[in-house]
Amino acid sequence: EQIKANWPDSPSDYYIIADSNGHARHVYCHMEELCDSNGGWMRVAYLNMSDSTEKCPPGFRLYNQNGVRACGRPQSSPVRYCQSVKFPSYSISYSQVCGRVTGYQYGSPDGIDPNRESKQINNLNGAYIDGVSLTHGNPRQHIWTFMAGLQEHSFEINGQSECPCAPNSPVTPQSFVGNDYFC
Numbered sequence: 001e002q003i004k005a006n007w008p009d010s011p012s013d014y015y016i017i018a019d020s021n022g023h024a025r026h027v028y029c030h031m032e033e034l035c036d037s038n039g040g041w042m043r044v045a046y047l048n049m050s051d052s053t054e055k056c057p058p059g060f061r062l063y064n065q066n067g068v069r070a071c072g073r074p075q076s077s078p079v080r081y082c083q084s085v086k087f088p089s090y091s092i093s094y095s096q097v098c099g100r101v102t103g104y105q106y107g108s109p110d111g112i113d114p115n116r117e118s119k120q121i122n123n124l125n126g127a128y129i130d131g132v133s134l135t136h137g138n139p140r141q142h143i144w145t146f147m148a149g150l151q152e153h154s155f156e157i158n159g160q161s162e163c164p165c166a167p168n169s170p171v172t173p174q175s176f177v178g179n180d181y182f183c
Contacts (some may be wrong), residue, residue: 004040111149
């Protein structure tokens with residue numbers, strides 16, 4: 001934001017900025033409008049799986065089918081499984097998070113499991129949705145969740161749970177998710 005404020009015509013590019021400890025960091029800054037906000041965004045993470053040289057983060061498996069490359073949990077993982085990846089912010093403070101996630105589903109998506117209380121997944125550190133969640137900090141705090149359900153217009157098919165976005169869905173997101181989700 002400071003670069004954009006001091007030099008409004010600065011292009012999107014790599015810049016050297018100082019973190020909160022005064023250490024120089026080489027970061028990419030997006031200077032155009034993004035997420036309905038003016039430029040000055042610092043990129044914390046970038047994973048472009050359409051690039052054939054891009055690798056999945058540690059702990060994730062590369063899935064490659066019909067020209068679509070995606071990262072996901074290992075094939076041998078249990079049904080209730082959660083995999084995390086940490087992207088450093090280099091102690092640079094931020095006030096807003098903006099991004100894009102493209103998700104592909106394999107098998108039957110579960111959205112939010114209606115039996116989550118009995119399965120002890122009403123926990124930010126557990127496998128609480130079928131999808132992607134963004135969190136930050138230590139202890140972790142929820143930012144946003146993208147969840148996938150079996151069908152958009154119903155909330156349960158053959159015992160498979162769905163998203164709270166489905167019409168008349170009795171499924172509600174966990175309290176730590178609140179309204180910060182998309183189905």
